[in-house]
Amino acid sequence: MYTVGSIIKNEREKHKISQEELCFGICAVSTLSRIEHNEQTPTMEKAMALLNRLGLEGSRYLSFVSEDEHEFYRINCDVEQMLALRKYKEAYEYVMENKQYMDKNKFRKQFLCGIKAIKLCYEDKQYETAITMTEEAIRYTCPHFEKSKKIRYFLTDMEVNIINVMAVSYWWSGKNIIAINLLMNLTDALREQYSTIGIDSFRYPMVLCNLAQWLNEQKRYEEADEYIEIGREACIKSGKMRMLPFFCCCKAAVLLSMNCPEEHILREYISAYVMFKSMGLYDDAMKLRSYLLELYNRDLEHICAPKISSST
Known part of the structure; x- marks a missing residue:
């Protein structure tokens, strides 16, 4: 019988993760050992936490008792x-x-x-x-x-x-x-964790975006840009695209802080605006549109409107 315990054991061993690393703060090593050998049935919450640390969606493997x-x-x-x-x-x-x-x-x-x-x-x-x-x-x-x-x-x-x-x-x-410093510690830990299990958390891009925004505000532009690119790559690699337009906005803010050409800045904002609208994030789209009207007197709605060619 392929149980939750055997799934945890197989995934843990596949990624060469020790029992101590996996169960820290969740349960004792002896408890994890009993779970893996099907000698103890974990509570739903305990099983979900263990599976989650392995990068697995727990609900796919659990039956509610x-x-x-x-x-x-x-x-x-x-x-x-x-x-x-x-x-x-x-x-x-x-x-x-x-x-x-x-x-x-x-x-x-x-x-x-x-x-x-x-x-x-x-x-x-x-x-x-x-x-x-x-x-x-x-x-x-x-x-x-x-x-x-x-x-x-x-x-x-x-x-x-x-x-x-x-x-x-x-x-x-x-x-x-x-x-x-707290978010830098967190991103370092997550990169190490995800490189081990091969799966990113959907929260990882959110953390990277916050960190990039803060570094930009502290005038640490090169560091901010580095985390933006890591975040973009994480979004694309995982297929979780919700944070991608926010990274475009963050990139534009860095370019603006570094006095880069206006067209480079607008390119990022236009990409963000199009994605916000396509994702149904209309409040974010309208906030960005208002911001660009104030900053450059440019209306994103007109810039992004499709050009209609006359029929010939």
Whole structure:
């Protein structure tokens, strides 16, 4: 029988990952060993976390053993969609309406703390409180996490998101160097992790884009450009293109900061505008259009309009 345990074992060994590296902060090595040898059935959350660190989508391999686990998984998926649309307040309220599902284990507690931190950061602008909440959240599964130290263990998408929110909170609270160093540590860890498992997280481009924007604002243009190109490559390689127009905007901002020719800057903005519209990100498209009208008195809608040739 091909079980979750055997999938975890096969993937881990295929990528030459030790049990200690994989299960750090999730469970004991002895527990992972029992799971891999089908001597113990993991909870849904534990199995999802282990599979996620291996770059696998856990829902493809799991059968839900209880109504409670299925309900939490459904809530998790709904929240991901809300966050992708930047509906931070709605995501928080939705989770709080279902708070009875959030206290069963450390993974669910981490999820709850993470959602609280996201609302505090992006909606309430209470950055110091958000930092405290992210520190609480990350230590559920990464008990030895220190923002100034190299990250030496594999991360789940939830852990990546929490560290990113922590960095954003530091940045917006004015602690810019802490924020940049934290994201540099995170990107280094993710590059090492993804080079091992051969799969990028959908959150990786988001982290790279934040870092590139901040480096540009700190006038570290060459570094910013390097992370932009890494981010573009990650988007194209993974087929996850949602962040690609944001990298075009970031590239344009770097070119503008370096006083590059206007046509080079506009080329990036035009690419971003077309992609925003094709992806249905109309708010972002309109913001960019307004910005370019103010900056260059150029209307992207007219620039991008298809030219209609007269019939002959």
